[in-house]
Amino acid sequence: MGSYINFDEYTDTSMIKIPANPLDRVIGQDEAVKLALMAARQRRNLLLVGPPGVGKSMIAQAMSFYLPRPQEEIRVVHNPVYPERPFVEVKTRDEIEREKIEMNSIEGQLIDPKDAPQNVAERLGYRCPHCGFYSSPSENVCPQCGNTKMVNTAQSPFSDVFNVIGAAFGVGSNERVTQTRRIGEHEEVIVYERQGDKIRVMDEKTMERRRKIEKKSPSKVIVPIDRNPFVLATGASETELLGDVRHDPYGGHPQLGTLPYERVVAGAVHMAHEGVLFIDEITHLGNLQRFILTAMQEKSFPIIGRNPQSAGASVRVDDVPSDFILVAACNIADLQYILSPLRSRIIGNGYEILMETVMEDNEKNRLKYLQFIAQEINMDGRIPHMTIDGAYVIIQEGRRKAKEIDGKDNALSLRLRELGGLVRAAGDIAVENNHKLIEKGDVIEALKLYIPVEEKIKKYYGSMENALRTEATGSQKGVYNYSNGVDDGIYN
Numbered sequence: 001m002g003s004y005i006n007f008d009e010y011t012d013t014s015m016i017k018i019p020a021n022p023l024d025r026v027i028g029q030d031e032a033v034k035l036a037l038m039a040a041r042q043r044r045n046l047l048l049v050g051p052p053g054v055g056k057s058m059i060a061q062a063m064s065f066y067l068p069r070p071q072e073e074i075r076v077v078h079n080p081v082y083p084e085r086p087f088v089e090v091k092t093r094d095e096i097e098r099e100k101i102e103m104n105s106i107e108g109q110l111i112d113p114k115d116a117p118q119n120v121a122e123r124l125g126y127r128c129p130h131c132g133f134y135s136s137p138s139e140n141v142c143p144q145c146g147n148t149k150m151v152n153t154a155q156s157p158f159s160d161v162f163n164v165i166g167a168a169f170g171v172g173s174n175e176r177v178t179q180t181r182r183i184g185e186h187e188e189v190i191v192y193e194r195q196g197d198k199i200r201v202m203d204e205k206t207m208e209r210r211r212k213i214e215k216k217s218p219s220k221v222i223v224p225i226d227r228n229p230f231v232l233a234t235g236a237s238e239t240e241l242l243g244d245v246r247h248d249p250y251g252g253h254p255q256l257g258t259l260p261y262e263r264v265v266a267g268a269v270h271m272a273h274e275g276v277l278f279i280d281e282i283t284h285l286g287n288l289q290r291f292i293l294t295a296m297q298e299k300s301f302p303i304i305g306r307n308p309q310s311a312g313a314s315v316r317v318d319d320v321p322s323d324f325i326l327v328a329a330c331n332i333a334d335l336q337y338i339l340s341p342l343r344s345r346i347i348g349n350g351y352e353i354l355m356e357t358v359m360e361d362n363e364k365n366r367l368k369y370l371q372f373i374a375q376e377i378n379m380d381g382r383i384p385h386m387t388i389d390g391a392y393v394i395i396q397e398g399r400r401k402a403k404e405i406d407g408k409d410n411a412l413s414l415r416l417r418e419l420g421g422l423v424r425a426a427g428d429i430a431v432e433n434n435h436k437l438i439e440k441g442d443v444i445e446a447l448k449l450y451i452p453v454e455e456k457i458k459k460y461y462g463s464m465e466n467a468l469r470t471e472a473t474g475s476q477k478g479v480y481n482y483s484n485g486v487d488d489g490i491y492n
């Protein structure tokens, strides 16, 4: 019989191999998957049209795995002349690497306190001047001889007393000691600094490099180099989508306030730079769609303070990169509400895809259903695998949905989010029943819970109209009964 799975080698879904490639995990959307792969490779946009739960966001997310990892980091840099116009700075991975090396080179050399000159180790609080024992500078009293470790530099009749008091308050030693050393004719300044249980040694060259870096304008990373190349902007507010400049109660006050560059926050259009920006139900963005269009046209979008009452409103950062692949999704009914220039932009540089809602009921696709069940179980992580008998019930349910929702015979539904819910419910029941695998009975029990409430209503009341009528009269009766009930309650 065609409806049974003839895969004798499988007894349960743990034997099904889950593909390593994210796009291969998407079931029944072959055309969409093919175009998504092409779009990822060629950096094209996609519009996915179809009902909820058929794999639109799954495809968008999978696409990001096929993109090279981001190569650019975005920073905003303080503008000392006009702080409300911070600059934007884009650093490549290589430049960041070089910067790190440069930073390390200004860190000097870390040495063991025992390798430092003894007087330096004593003045920094590592070495006890009395017994020569080495300990942490946070210990003011030598753990070996019990004397205070403070170096007695000021010769005073009270220095012994001062040392004890000083030790008690933790002022026993210096953080930093400067000395000179001779290299041939030349005398060089050398600085020793406390650094935990090590000493940092900096020569003149290191100090020079440090001064140079300290002179650079301060900056803030708003889009880090190591980021997720998939950005979900569904339901995002204007500020989440486009970025913002945070409010500061002290506004532009130079002494009290936070400098404007520090308050700049990137939006989803910037975070998706070099990656995928996924917007489900794009028409819900309404007017904001035109900003998405601008960001796509310009491949950059300014960040401004979006709240006119906020002190951030006067701040603006121009040319913040926003070169993303747009994957937009919507259902068929909303197609007409997509801003037409945005839609033509997508078509002009990408593809529109109508998602499948069913696939043919054949052996190959039934095996895909098994793969889907295995994936859902794997993703959940808390439920056991399913017997093939149990999976067969899911397949039947898929067949029923294809017929009832999409009017298709000999087909399996691809409205898989709902079926995923059924798998999880069956899993929970199996766990409750202490079953090692999700059994057929568990799935049948889950089916009863999983029936949409509309179907339950129809069964219970006969029809939706009946239910509504009963509910209306019931609630009126309820009000009446309630007041009566109160009276009864008090006076009886």
Ligand SMILES: Nc1ncnc2c1ncn2[C@@H]1O[C@H](COP(=O)(O)OP(=O)(O)OP(=O)(O)O)[C@@H](O)[C@H]1O
Residues within 6 Å of the ligand: 025, 026, 027, 028, 029, 051, 052, 053, 054, 055, 056, 057, 058, 059, 280, 281, 329, 372, 376, 414, 415, 416, 417, 418, 420
């Ligand atoms: N074609 C599919 N193949 C495998 N699993 C799927 C597929 N479609 C849906 N699923 C399962 O359902 C979940 C939800 O699907 P997804 O979020 O991709 O749907 P969607 O079409 O984007 O729906 P919505 O528009 O409501 O966000 C997925 O995480 C996955 O577990």
